[in-house]
Amino acid sequence: MVLIQVFLVFTIIAALIAVEAPSTLSSIISLGAVGFGLSIAFLWLGAPDIAITQVVVEIITLVILIRATIGKGVTDIKGNESKPMLIGSLILFGLGSAFFANYLGAFPEFGKTAMDTFSEPASQFYLKFGLDKAGGANIVNDILLDFRAYDTLGEATVLFAAILGAITLLQKKVFFEGKGE
Amino acid sequence: MNGMSRIVKTVSRWVAPFIIAFGIYIALTGHLTPGGGFPGGVIIAGCFILLTLAYGKDRVKKIIGVGSAEIVDSLASLSFLCMGLLGYVFGGSFLSNFIQAGFPGNPFGLLSGGNMPIINLAIGFKVGGSLFVVFAFLALFRAIEED
Numbered sequence: 246m247v248l249i250q251v252f253l254v255f256t257i258i259a260a261l262i263a264v265e266a267p268s269t270l271s272s273i274i275s276l277g278a279v280g281f282g283l284s285i286a287f288l289w290l291g292a293p294d295i296a297i298t299q300v301v302v303e304i305i306t307l308v309i310l311i312r313a314t315i316g317k318g319v320t321d322i323k324g325n326e327s328k329p330m331l332i333g334s335l336i337l338f339g340l341g342s343a344f345f346a347n348y349l350g351a352f353p354e355f356g357k358t359a360m361d362t363f364s365e366p367a368s369q370f371y372l373k374f375g376l377d378k379a380g381g382a383n384i385v386n387d388i389l390l391d392f393r394a395y396d397t398l399g400e401a402t403v404l405f406a407a408i409l410g411a412i413t414l415l416q417k418k419v420f421f422e423g424k425g426e
Numbered sequence: 427m428n429g430m431s432r433i434v435k436t437v438s439r440w441v442a443p444f445i446i447a448f449g450i451y452i453a454l455t456g457h458l459t460p461g462g463g464f465p466g467g468v469i470i471a472g473c474f475i476l477l478t479l480a481y482g483k484d485r486v487k488k489i490i491g492v493g494s495a496e497i498v499d500s501l502a503s504l505s506f507l508c509m510g511l512l513g514y515v516f517g518g519s520f521l522s523n524f525i526q527a528g529f530p531g532n533p534f535g536l537l538s539g540g541n542m543p544i545i546n547l548a549i550g551f552k553v554g555g556s557l558f559v560v561f562a563f564l565a566l567f568r569a570i571e572e573d
Contacts, residue, residue, distance in 0.1 A: 301469055305475065312564060378523075378526070380538045380540050380542070381538060383462075386456045390462075391540075401506060401552060402503075408559060412496075415564070
């Protein structure tokens with residue numbers, strides 16, 4: 246359990262580097278490190294389905310991001326923070342940390358859900374009746390495609406709408422510029 | 427963008443069928459082993475992205491075409507919806523697992539889970555097609571911007 250916390254700290258550090266990195270390529274690469282650290286955490290917690298999805302999506306996202314961003318003009322935002330802003334944000338950060346530390350003890354142990362503290366958790370229903378009612382041996386897919394198929398349909402719809410919007414926006418530009426050739 | 431060296435082209439040409447087969451396998455056996463439609467679809471899209479990077483977009487556009495990927499994307503979404511509507515007709519409620527209720531296959535077999543394998547394959551082709559479309563459009567977009 247200590248090792249997984251090391252991985253999580255590594256993920257957080259990689260995320261901070263991704264935000265603060267000077268060049269686009271290094272922030273994209275540290276974004277990939279965030280994704281792979283998360284997938285190892287998923288694997289550790291006994292969720293191989295999500296770990297597979299995380300790894301594969303991470304690879305594709307890296308390729309798409311590098312293909313789409315490298316070589317374009319990158320605008321640098323130069324910070325001109327004044328001292329009162331810095332002091333104010335430090336005070337807010339301290340207050341937030343104090344509140345977080347106050348409630349840290351109320352969290353269940355890492356890897357265990359809050360539902361496990363009850364005697365009859367609702368999640369046991371899926372484990373008991375998953376094979377009979379849905380018929381699949383993989384309980385994750387039983388839930389995704391049978392008990393909660395409506396959510397999956399909504400997910401697919403969101404993906405479809407997002408891609409429709411992207412195509413519409415990009416096609417306009419492509420066609421306008423393409424006529425000049 | 428005329429593609430990469432001959433080594434990359436040859437290796438990716440040999441590896442591509444295996445990647446597609448693996449993606450379809452992950453999507454098809456999602457109800458038995460870890461995996462499912464989404465990772466399978468992303469693997470299929472990754473194969474086409476590999477081919478695009480290796481051979482250059484012009485040749486891939488000639489063979490596969492962005493339009494056919496859009497058609498696959500839309501057809502897969504429609505088949506998912508049709509499975510839901512068929513559940514309404516045969517099972518009484520939207521997206522109900524009517525095949526499992528009518529003909530329950532033996533557990534742990536490939537033909538089990540009712541309409542779950544069908545929906546998994548539909549999601550796989552949907553995700554694969556849509557991710558490839560996004561990549562192709564971004565590549566096209568950037569190529570024109572560079573000119």
